[in-house]
Amino acid sequence: MAEAHAAPNAELLEWPKKDKRRFLHVVYRVGDLDRTIKFYTECFGMKLLRKRDIPEEKYSNAFLGFGSEETNFVVELTYNYGVSSYDIGTGFGHFAISTPDVYKLVEDIRAKSGVITREPGPVKGGQSIIAFVKDPDGYIFELIQRGPTPEPLCQVMLRVGDLDRSIKFYERALGMRVVKKVDKPEYKYTLAMLGYAEEHETTVLELTYNYGVTEYTKGDAYAQIAIGTDDVYKSAEVVSLVTQELGGKITRQPGPIPGLNTKITSFLDPDGWKTVLVDNEDFLKELHKE
Ligand SMILES: N[C@@H](CCC(=O)N[C@@H](CS)C(=O)NCC(=O)O)C(=O)O
Numbered sequence: 001m002a003e004a005h006a007a008p009n010a011e012l013l014e015w016p017k018k019d020k021r022r023f024l025h026v027v028y029r030v031g032d033l034d035r036t037i038k039f040y041t042e043c044f045g046m047k048l049l050r051k052r053d054i055p056e057e058k059y060s061n062a063f064l065g066f067g068s069e070e071t072n073f074v075v076e077l078t079y080n081y082g083v084s085s086y087d088i089g090t091g092f093g094h095f096a097i098s099t100p101d102v103y104k105l106v107e108d109i110r111a112k113s114g115v116i117t118r119e120p121g122p123v124k125g126g127q128s129i130i131a132f133v134k135d136p137d138g139y140i141f142e143l144i145q146r147g148p149t150p151e152p153l154c155q156v157m158l159r160v161g162d163l164d165r166s167i168k169f170y171e172r173a174l175g176m177r178v179v180k181k182v183d184k185p186e187y188k189y190t191l192a193m194l195g196y197a198e199e200h201e202t203t204v205l206e207l208t209y210n211y212g213v214t215e216y217t218k219g220d221a222y223a224q225i226a227i228g229t230d231d232v233y234k235s236a237e238v239v240s241l242v243t244q245e246l247g248g249k250i251t252r253q254p255g256p257i258p259g260l261n262t263k264i265t266s267f268l269d270p271d272g273w274k275t276v277l278v279d280n281e282d283f284l285k286e287l288h289k290e
Pocket residue numbers: 093118122123124159187189208210
């Protein structure tokens with residue numbers, strides 16, 4: 001019986017690597033949409049790409065980024081009517097923005113009253129120049145010094161309790177590959193960058209394991225990363241198989257969102273971090289409709 005299933009599953013498990021995958025956006029909640037839009041446009045130089053209000057559901061969204069949503073990873077801010085603050089929890093790490101001159105960007109941000117939580121300088125135990133900035137809701141943005149890139153919004157960092165398990169999950173369930181792995185025993189952490197292309201070409205998911213820490217709080221602020229796929233149904237079948245082995249679970253079976261008709265599926269990884277897979281064609285239709 002086990003043998004009879006081995007071949008079809010083996011073929012199915014190849015699907016995420018053959019699929020057309022791309023990081024679309026990261027979704028999180030903010031207490032004041034206009035305040036965050038002002039901060040991201042004035043301090044980071046992002047553009048406001050679109051806004052939508054869904055009064056029936058009592059929320060609004062704003063999409064901001066460094067390029068068109070057709071090609072770039074962007075942030076999707078959610079404002080829930082009447083909710084002015086959220087708990088970010090201890091598991092969320094940061095978003096990252098690359099810039100050719102971190103020192104200059106930090107001075108510009110400081111001049112606009114932005115909060116710098118880590119002054120520019122070489123990363124502990126390394127050479128990259130970094131700084132940390134806190135946005136109005138308390139989300140941390142790492143600024144990383146790098147040459148020009150098509151994707152300045154370059155990382156989402158989340159903390160995980162078992163890095164090998166997470167790497168297996170994102171490789172098998174999502175078809176990502178490890179583009180960098182660094183162990184810093186002197187600072188007691190290991191990190192892995194996972195994605196669909198090299199770090200300087202695209203956004204990566206940075207997973208951090210702090211020695212001995214297996215649990216974090218999730219709060220209610222950060223929501224999920226959305227990734228494009230050509231087939232949500234097949235993709236969900238793969239995720240379902242992988243969760244049986246590594247943990248995590250499907251939280252939304254694949255299918256169209258009522259009213260919107262965009263096909264999606266969503267699931268949690270073994271640490272409880274959520275990913276949404278969105279049909280590539282439906283996503284483009286949605287963009288052109290608005
Ligand atoms: N304990 C850290 C481990 C990750 C870490 O230290 N990352 C580096 C960046 S890759 C960092 O934040 N360094 C701080 C610094 O250089 O000041 C955490 O969970 O955030």
